[in-house]
Amino acid sequence: MVVQIIFVLLVVAGTALFAFNARKVIRNIKLGKAANRSDKPQERLMTMLKVAFGQTKMAVRPVPFLLHLVVYLGFVIINLEVLEIVIDGIFGTHRVFAGLGGLYNFLIGSFELLAAGVWLACAIFLIRRNVVKLKRFSGVEMKSWPKSDANYILITEILLMSAFLLMNAADAKLQALGVAHYQQAGAFPVSTWLLGLLPNNINTLIFIERFCWWFHIVGIFGFLNYLPYSKHFHIMLAFPNTYFSNLNPKGEFTNMDSVTNEVKAMLDPSFVPAETAPGKFGAKDIQDLTWVNLLNAYTCTECGRCTSVCPANMTGKLLSPRKIMMDTRDRMEEVGKNIDKHGADHQDGKSLLDDYISREEIWACTSCNACTEACPVNIDPLGIIVELRRYAVMEESVAPASINAMLGNVENNGAPWKYSPADRFNWAEGD
Incomplete structure (x- = not known):
């Protein structure tokens, strides 16, 4: 009974702590401005099923896709066994679903094969990151914590799968020895190979089985509460992120109501714009971005696919789309901590633009949308870059000389070039 009480307390504490941290993440996302993403529900659902569940955009690189x-x-299916572990932990039973007979044997056998696959895939991922050192896993933003984070998760997965298989191996041996409480149940195609490594002493086997059982469940709740601090939160956020992703053609910029009304009033003197609260153009800090932009930042997997296809980054420019998303998330975290410590009205004198993302970065972008096309979970770094540019140009009138020259030409000549409209066809003379 004492063990059951300890288990219940673990489940309640682990779930409550995750809910507490998840609420902070949701609060941080809600710091962004409103954005209407309730249109086209069927298309959004199909996008989520295809991109998040089907992982279709990852298939561009077949090897990492399969791994x-x-x-x-493995993560989704093996964790179905958590239901049995929770019931066993609460009621003191052992393999409570064993009554399913052949179906139970099939499930446990399938879980074992998946566990072996997860173990092998994580080992390969570790080698790719730390031995082969693929270029897209490096970069100025991939230092210290971001670099270690992925390794921690991969090692944790390997340990959890090892504990699962070792638990089953000890269980199988205890079943073979006819020990009470360990009824004949389950099929063990993988853990059978571990039987030779285990002792024949019953007490030692029970200790190994119980230790691995506790390690497995404690590890799962530990992993759950690690997610809000990790890039691996995309395990959960990828689904809402793909559902609320931008369905408009890539490269189609959003119009600002204040600017649109200004143009309409110039063209039609009778036009009366609707009353709108004054606001700033573009974004300087996270509160000026939309909640969709902020959800994107929390969903970033830091896989580097966006940066690896960025033409600006390829040519040595400072821009890294992955860094844009990571900086946005870091700024959100900082603002959230300030709210917790000082209240919602606290101003720390910092902003996303300049303190996290430099002017050089945003103006290096070619707006080609290669990053949004490559992202496996439909994140849109360009959306943030454009809003930061808008602020620089429309609020501060600050832009590179080449941009200012182009804007001046558009204003004076009706085109980006320095030639007047009357001279546009001079190139054709003499033909």
Whole structure:
């Protein structure tokens, strides 16, 4: 009974702590401005099923796609066993679903094969990151914590799968020895190979089985509460992020109501714009971005696919789309901590633009949308870059000389070039 009480307290504490941290993340996302993403529900649902569940955008790189698919399926399916572990932990039973007979044997056998696949895939991912050192896993933003984060998760997955298989191996041996409480149940195609490593002493086997059982469940709740601090929160956020992703053609910029009304009033003197609260143009800090932009930042997997296809980054420019998303998330976290410590009205004198993302970065972007096309979970770094540019140009009138020259030409000549409209066809003379 004491063990059951300890288990219940673990489940309640682990779930409550996760809910507490998840609420902070949701609060931080809500710091952004309103954005209407309730249109086209069927198309949004299909996008989520295709991109988040089907992982279709990852298939561009077949090897990591297959490895990630194994880890993804393993994470989802193996954790179905958590239901049995929770019931056993609360009521003091052992393999409570054993009554399913052949179906139970099939499930446990399938879980073992998946666990072996997850173990192997995580080991390969570790080698790719730390031995092969693929270029897209490096960069100025991939230092210290971001670099260690992925390794921590991969090592944790390997340990959890090892504990699961070792638990089953000890269980199988205790079943073979006819120990009470360990009824004949389950099929063990993988853990059978571990039987030779285990002792024949019953007490030692029970200790190994119980230790691995506790390690597995404690590890799962530990992993759950690690997610809000990790890039691996995309395990949960990828689904709402793809559902609320931008369905408009890539490269189609959003119009600002204040500017649109200004133009309409110039063209039609009778036009009376609706009353709107005054606001700033573009974004200087996270509160000026939309909640969709902020959800994007929390969903970033830091995989580097966006940066690896960025033409500006390829040519040595300072821009890294991955860093844009990571900086936005870091700024959100900082603002959230300030709210917790000092209240909602606290101003720390910092902003996303300049303190986190430099002017050089935002003006290096070519607006080609290669990053948004490459992202496996439909994140849109360009959306943030454009808003930061808008602030610089429309609020501060600060832009690179080449941009100012182009804007001046548009204003004076009706085109980006320095030639007047009357001279546009001079190139054709003499033909």
